[in-house]
Amino acid sequence: GAVVSQHPSWVICKSGTSVKIECRSLDFQATTMFWYRQFPKQSLMLMATSNEGSKATYEQGVEKDKFLINHASLTLSTLTVTSAHPEDSSFYICSARAGYPNQPQHFGDGTRLSIL
Amino acid sequence: GESVGLHLPTLSVQEGDNSIINCAYSNSASDYFIWYKQESGKGPQFIIDIRSNMDKRQGQRVTVLLNKTVKHLSLQIAATQPGDSAVYFCAENGSGGTSYGKLTFGQGTILTVHP
Numbered sequence: 001g002a003v004v005s006q007h008p009s010w011v012i013c014k015s016g017t018s019v020k021i022e023c024r025s026l027d028f029q030a031t032t033m034f035w036y037r038q039f040p041k042q043s044l045m046l047m048a049t050s051n052e053g054s055k056a057t058y059e060q061g062v063e064k065d066k067f068l069i070n071h072a073s074l075t076l077s078t079l080t081v082t083s084a085h086p087e088d089s090s091f092y093i094c095s096a097r098a099g100y101p102n103q104p105q106h107f108g109d110g111t112r113l114s115i116l
Numbered sequence: 117g118e119s120v121g122l123h124l125p126t127l128s129v130q131e132g133d134n135s136i137i138n139c140a141y142s143n144s145a146s147d148y149f150i151w152y153k154q155e156s157g158k159g160p161q162f163i164i165d166i167r168s169n170m171d172k173r174q175g176q177r178v179t180v181l182l183n184k185t186v187k188h189l190s191l192q193i194a195a196t197q198p199g200d201s202a203v204y205f206c207a208e209n210g211s212g213g214t215s216y217g218k219l220t221f222g223q224g225t226i227l228t229v230h231p
Contacts, residue, residue, distance in 0.1 A: 043221045060206045101217030102148045107159035
């Protein structure tokens, strides 16, 4: 149980294009979803938190106009990297949590984004 | 701000040995902790969690110990296998304020198991 699917797993695109990443909870309803960024050999850094039907809450230093988050249903959240540039290249990982804050987050397998 | 850190960034063990991975946390108000395993190119995988009203919790081949007095968390893996090789993260679940319900991850420990 508690499976989170993330798609695509890997994407390469030209600078200036926008990229959408999907995160789905397959066997549970996710009231809250999270988006993280991870650089090589480093820990996970929280970018934003989204609750179904509400606007996402962004961490300090994360540009909300650059990283658009939509959480339209209890099983789907999307992250769109707008006008991507090489410095946006990274490993993006989503997680989902079913209920109360003192429940574990379950993670997708990440999306490797490379901007040329 | 609050942080969760690890004492040992790397750990090498022989197959069959027991492994212990340590973590220090700084927020004494934290009431929930999670250990995750991350294999190369994948997302973190839930291993075990513990709440602050407990000091020990056991799973299959894994045990988590919580010492609230010194704000220390450890993950013990029994009979370590090559498939256990990965990066292990402890994570602290924020208990209040702007960190409420959010995970703060430690720096990670690379566990390498030699056959």
